[in-house]
Every structure is written in C-alpha cells, then in structure tokens.
Amino acid sequence: MRMELIQPFINAADAVFSDLLHSSAKIIDLTMDEDTYRRKGVAALIAIKGDIEGRVILDLSPEVAVKVASHLAGSELTASEQLVRETVCELANMVIGNSVTLLNDQGFRFKVFPPEIHADETGLSSTVDTEAMVLGLETPCGEIYLNIAMHYLRRRRSERGSLAVLD
Amino acid sequence: MPQFAALQRKDNKSVRYLVVDDSVFARKNLIKMIQTFGGEVAGEAGDGLTAIAEFNRTKPDIVLMDITMPQMEGIEAVERIVRQHSDARIVMVSSVGYQENILAALQKGAKHFVQKPVKAEVLYEILRYVLSDDPAAAGAPTVLAGEHA
Numbered sequence: 363m364r365m366e367l368i369q370p371f372i373n374a375a376d377a378v379f380s381d382l383l384h385s386s387a388k389i390i391d392l393t394m395d396e397d398t399y400r401r402k403g404v405a406a407l408i409a410i411k412g413d414i415e416g417r418v419i420l421d422l423s424p425e426v427a428v429k430v431a432s433h434l435a436g437s438e439l440t441a442s443e444q445l446v447r448e449t450v451c452e453l454a455n456m457v458i459g460n461s462v463t464l465l466n467d468q469g470f471r472f473k474v475f476p477p478e479i480h481a482d483e484t485g486l487s488s489t490v491d492t493e494a495m496v497l498g499l500e501t502p503c504g505e506i507y508l509n510i511a512m513h514y515l516r517r518r519r520s521e522r523g524s525l526a527v528l529d
Numbered sequence: 530m531p532q533f534a535a536l537q538r539k540d541n542k543s544v545r546y547l548v549v550d551d552s553v554f555a556r557k558n559l560i561k562m563i564q565t566f567g568g569e570v571a572g573e574a575g576d577g578l579t580a581i582a583e584f585n586r587t588k589p590d591i592v593l594m595d596i597t598m599p600q601m602e603g604i605e606a607v608e609r610i611v612r613q614h615s616d617a618r619i620v621m622v623s624s625v626g627y628q629e630n631i632l633a634a635l636q637k638g639a640k641h642f643v644q645k646p647v648k649a650e651v652l653y654e655i656l657r658y659v660l661s662d663d664p665a666a667a668g669a670p671t672v673l674a675g676e677h678a
Contacts, residue, residue, distance in 0.1 A: 381646045434558060448554035455552065455597070456645045459624025463644070466627035474625055476551055476599050 367414065367512055368495055370464035371457070375508060378456045379501050383433060390505065391498030399494060399509055403427070404446050405480040406454035410462065412472020416512030418461070419480055420454035426504035427453075433503060451477040457508065533653050535567025536660060538590060544660065545571035547589040549580040549606070550622070551598040555645070559593055559622065562649045566656065577601025577609075584610050584617070591656060594639070596623035596630060604634050611638030618659050622647060 372389065379387040403423035410416055422430075427449040428441045439445060454477045462474050494511035536544050546563050548570060550556045560570050571587035574580040578601045584592060592610070596603040603621060610617050621634045626644035634642060640659045643652055 378646055381648070431554070435561075444553075448552060452552045452554040455555070456624045459597070459626070459645065463624075463626045466629070471629075474597055476597055
C-alpha cells in the first residue's frame with residue numbers, strides 16, 4: 363500500500379488525539395499485515411467506497427476506551443459495554459473522517475459509511491489487492507491501533523485529466 | 530471546559546437545540562457543550578428520518594446535524610427540513626469535512642459547518658454567528674474574558 367494513502371491517517375490520528383487528549387500520539391508500530399486481522403480489543407470498522415475502496419478498523423482495549431471517555435467527560439465514568447462501543451465508534455468516526463478529508467484534498471473521491479463494531483474473532487484478511495497496514499499509536503490513555511486496508515479503484519481526478527490530455 | 534456567557538433568544542428564553550448524530554457518545558458531548566452555553570435540548574435523533582420528525586415536533590431554534598448516519602444522511606435531512614421550513618437554522622457537525630460535503634450541505638440550506646472533534650469555543654462562536662442572523666435570537670453575548678482554553 364502506498365505511503366500517500368497511509369500518511370493522512372497518521373496525520374489525522376495525531377491531530378484528533380492531540381485535540382481530544384491534549385497530547386500528541388506517538389507511533390509505536392507501523393507494519394504490513396498479511397495475515398488475518400485479529401482485534402486487540404473492541405474494534406470499529408468503517409468502509410470506504412469510491413476512487414479508493416477498502417476498510418479501516420480502529421481498535422483499542424475497553425480499559426483505554428473508558429479512559430478516553432472519562433477524559434472527554436471530565437470525570438471518571440463507569441465502564442460499560444455500551445460506553446466502550448460508543449467511544450470506539452466515535453473515535454473511529456473522527457480519525458477516519460479527518461483522514462478521508464485529507465485524502466479528498468489530494469483529489470480522491472469516495473463515500474464513508476457509518477462505523478460498525480467488529481466483533482469477529484477472526485476478523486478480515488488482507489488480500490493481494492488490499493494489503494493492510496497496522497498503525498499502533500501510544501496516547502496518554504493507552505495504545506490505539508488502526509488497521510488500514512485499501513486499494514485504488516480509479517485514478518484520482520487530476521491524473522484522469524492528464525491522461526485525457528495525453529490521449 | 531471554558532465558561533461562556535449564555536446564548537439567548539431575543540425574548541430572553543434559552544436557545545432550544547435539536548441534536549442529530551448516530552453516536553450517543555457524540556450527542557452527549559454536544560449536549561454538554563450546549564448546556565455550558567445556557568441552551569436547552571429540545572430533542573435528539575440518531576438518523577436523518579428521525580431528525581425530520583423531531584424537527585416538526587419540537588421546532589428548535591438550532592439543529593446540530595451529523596452527516597454520515599444510517600437510514601438517511603444529514604445532507605438529505607437538511608434539504609427536506611429546509612424545503613418545509615426555510616427559516617431552519619442548521620449547523621453541520623461532522624468529522625468528514627471535505628469541500629464537496631460542506632458545499633453540498635450549504636447548498637441544501639445549512640448555515641454553517643464545524644468539523645469534529647468539536648472545540649467548545651469554536652462551536653460557541655459559530656452558534657453566536659448563526660443566532661445573530663436570526664431576528665428571533667439575541668445578538669451579542671461574548672465568551673467571558675480570559676476563560677478561553
């Protein structure tokens with residue numbers, strides 16, 4: 363997977379966590395994942411369709427989710443399954459939404475779908491066409507993982523324009 | 530969170546908000562901010578279809594509307610609400626902030642756009658601006674001096 367697809371996710375994750383938690387996120391892991399994805403905690407999956415297609419999973423432990431939610435609420439919250447799911451989904455929304463905004467600025471056009479909690483034990487495999495990149499981030503509340511699996515479906519607008527001129 | 534002077538309608542009543550987001554977590558955060566601004570929650574909705582029904586039921590002063598939602602997305606809900614209520618004041622609140630989305634929302638009748646994660650002081654200024662355009666709402670309350678984050 364090309365770096366131009368990954369960099370917006372790194373930038374967006376850093377910006378979102380800096381905003382929410384008032385501290386930069388540190389990259390602790392950046393690896394290609396060719397095996398079946400196995401979640402580390404509670405995971406929210408967001409599908410992307412358009413010039414780029416694929417899915418992004420945001421994954422964190424319930425304990426980290428409760429810490430993030432408590433930080434945002436400004437008080438200690440009691441852990442519950444619903445609180446954890448809601449927190450993970452909204453974090454996924456914010457990180458991935460900001461990422462696709464940056465990709466859109468690069469000329470890619472696509473649609474983002476609402477997050478779904480990914481509870482499969484086995485998860486989704488990468489394929490030859492859709493390699494997955496695992497991005498691990500250390501935040502003040504704990505480790506948060508992004509698993510990004512995307513591929514180009516169409517060239518971006520500017521490239522399509524250039525090819526038309528060359529034709 | 531910083532403290533803010535209350536945003537009020539011209540009749541000195543609290544501004545009533547309809548908060549639309551498929552995430553309960555996001556709604557709670559927005560409601561917390563609204564209450565800090567002295568506002569009142571008229572209703573909540575988790576999708577565009579429910580938002581239209583809630584708008585008709587509660588007639589809020591301001592709608593805070595997410596874009597990516599199940600059943601009916603925010604931009605379509607804006608179009609349908611504004612078609613029936615041309616004076617509706619809708620502020621889009623979304624993490625997906627690219628130009629096409631913003632333009633589409635504004636073209637359908639939204640008054641403003643704020644990108645998630647929402648900063649209270651940014652939302653406050655946008656609401657102040659949107660309300661100042663409203664003949665039924667008060668104009669000029671400001672953030673208390675020195676209390677910005």
